[in-house]
Amino acid sequence: MDSKITIRIDGELVKADRGSTIFETAKAAGKRIPGLCNMKGLKPVGACRLCMVEVAGVNRLLPSCTTPAQEGMSVTIHSARLDAYRKQALELLLSERNHVCAVCVSNGHCELQSLATALGVTNVRYGYRYPKLGVDLSHPRYVLDHNRCILCTRCVRVCAEVEGAHVWDIAGRGIHSMLTCEMNRTWGGSRNCTSCGKCVQVCPTGALAEKGFAVEEMVKRTTSVERLAVVRGGSR
Amino acid sequence: MSGQAKVKLATAWLDGCSGCHMSLLDVDELLVALVERVELVYGPLVDAPEYPDAVDVALVEGAVSSVGDQKLAQTIRAKTRILISLGDCAVTSNVPSMRNTIPVQKLLERVYIEGADAAQAIPADGVPALLRHAVPLADVVKVDIHIPGCPPKPGAIAHVLTSLLDGKKPELTGLVKFG
Numbered sequence: 294m295d296s297k298i299t300i301r302i303d304g305e306l307v308k309a310d311r312g313s314t315i316f317e318t319a320k321a322a323g324k325r326i327p328g329l330c331n332m333k334g335l336k337p338v339g340a341c342r343l344c345m346v347e348v349a350g351v352n353r354l355l356p357s358c359t360t361p362a363q364e365g366m367s368v369t370i371h372s373a374r375l376d377a378y379r380k381q382a383l384e385l386l387l388s389e390r391n392h393v394c395a396v397c398v399s400n401g402h403c404e405l406q407s408l409a410t411a412l413g414v415t416n417v418r419y420g421y422r423y424p425k426l427g428v429d430l431s432h433p434r435y436v437l438d439h440n441r442c443i444l445c446t447r448c449v450r451v452c453a454e455v456e457g458a459h460v461w462d463i464a465g466r467g468i469h470s471m472l473t474c475e476m477n478r479t480w481g482g483s484r485n486c487t488s489c490g491k492c493v494q495v496c497p498t499g500a501l502a503e504k505g506f507a508v509e510e511m512v513k514r515t516t517s518v519e520r521l522a523v524v525r526g527g528s529r
Numbered sequence: 530m531s532g533q534a535k536v537k538l539a540t541a542w543l544d545g546c547s548g549c550h551m552s553l554l555d556v557d558e559l560l561v562a563l564v565e566r567v568e569l570v571y572g573p574l575v576d577a578p579e580y581p582d583a584v585d586v587a588l589v590e591g592a593v594s595s596v597g598d599q600k601l602a603q604t605i606r607a608k609t610r611i612l613i614s615l616g617d618c619a620v621t622s623n624v625p626s627m628r629n630t631i632p633v634q635k636l637l638e639r640v641y642i643e644g645a646d647a648a649q650a651i652p653a654d655g656v657p658a659l660l661r662h663a664v665p666l667a668d669v670v671k672v673d674i675h676i677p678g679c680p681p682k683p684g685a686i687a688h689v690l691t692s693l694l695d696g697k698k699p700e701l702t703g704l705v706k707f708g
């Protein structure tokens with residue numbers, strides 16, 4: 294059986310590896326779909342909803358990072374409708390917590406912030422919630438600032454799937470969901486954390502950072518973790 | 530353009546640090562063109578006691594944090610054709626919003642009583658009351674264009690103003706960033 298299949302992306306015929314997702318197929322063909330939770334080497338979960346695409350014959354939008362490419366599929370990855378939905382999804386992420394880019398360690402190096410620029414988000418049309426959220430400073434080397442977390446679960450997955458420590462989980466439901474360390478321990482009190490720093494590097498925002506960095510100074514190194522994740526066989 | 534009436538431009542400074550006004554002054558050569566085509570009718574840069582009628586464009590810096598900010602924002606909206614929120618404080622509430630998780634009374638006590646060595650008293654005379662939250666301008670009045678950035682890039686301000694002067698709709702995708 295041929296290991297390649299053919300699908301259409303925005304009208305163009307594209308070869309795909311059997312078993313790969315729409316997201317991966319597009320990327321391999323040099324077409325970028327925006328996304329904040331998906332990361333090479335980690336199991337896709339479809340948490341951020343920014344990679345939504347239209348598939349001909351399906352009357353709802355599908356997250357491209359979790360949807361396998363199938364022979365003969367016709368996929369739209371860019372359209373006015375998708376742009377509008379992606380903008381909405383991103384604005385909702387910004388409205389949920391306290392994003393104050395001007396004083397954030399990740400200012401200028403943040404995936405959420407740069408995606409806002411790319412999508413043309415100039416303001417948030419939903420009321421900001423201004424939740425009162427904590428900052429965990431208990432780890433000797435790293436900081437967790439819930440104010441900047443978008444619940445993408447990259448940290449959860451990299452720690453469990455690549456480092457094998459499984460320090461992080463998401464607790465709560467819906468708007469009350471929170472990143473939690475080992476059944477509600479402080480990060481500093483964690484029994485499993487090896488201080489490898491992988492979660493910090495893959496976090497797309499300023500929610501996880503190294504200590505000792507000031508505003509704009511936290512630059513993440515995702516590619517090395519991606520490489521390691523692929524080698525250690527997270528998913529593929 | 531000569532012979533045509535000048536475009537009436539106003540600026541206003543709500544709860545912000547004046548950095549956005551600094552960015553406005555940083556638009557370099559555009560300032561020269563602006564002088565020819567624009568009349569500055571209100572704001573910290575000119576001496577006008579009252580917000581005038583029939584303003585064409587207003588650039589508003591700062592979050593809406595007090596009853597005073599709220600009133601001025603409403604006045605500006607009522608008398609202005611195109612209202613622009615200038616900079617992150619006006620667009621997102623930004624740094625001023627960092628007080629929003631603390632109730633106003635607690636905040637004032639912390640700053641003016643616990644935090645003061647002498648004259649421990651919460652100021653009441655002549656200062657407008659704080660709102661429960663410092664909010665974006667668009668939470669209080671309809672805003673037509675948003676120029677985010679802390680401070681907003683002079684290039685983005687220049688793009689918006691020249692587009693408007695030329696009767697075009699500004700397109701800010703890729704040109705602006707929060708922070």
Ligand code: SF4
Nearest residue numbers: 393394397403498499
């Ligand atoms: S995490 Fe990103 S979007 Fe949030 S405040 Fe920091 S730089 Fe801004």
Ligand code: SF4
Nearest residue numbers: 452486487489490492
């Ligand atoms: S530093 Fe490493 S072991 Fe510790 S929580 Fe992060 S990924 Fe897990």
Ligand code: SF4
Nearest residue numbers: 442443445446448496
């Ligand atoms: S801490 Fe960072 S990586 Fe973890 S869920 Fe939040 S935003 Fe994602």
Ligand code: FES
Nearest residue numbers: 328339341342358
């Ligand atoms: S990248 Fe697909 S849902 Fe986040």
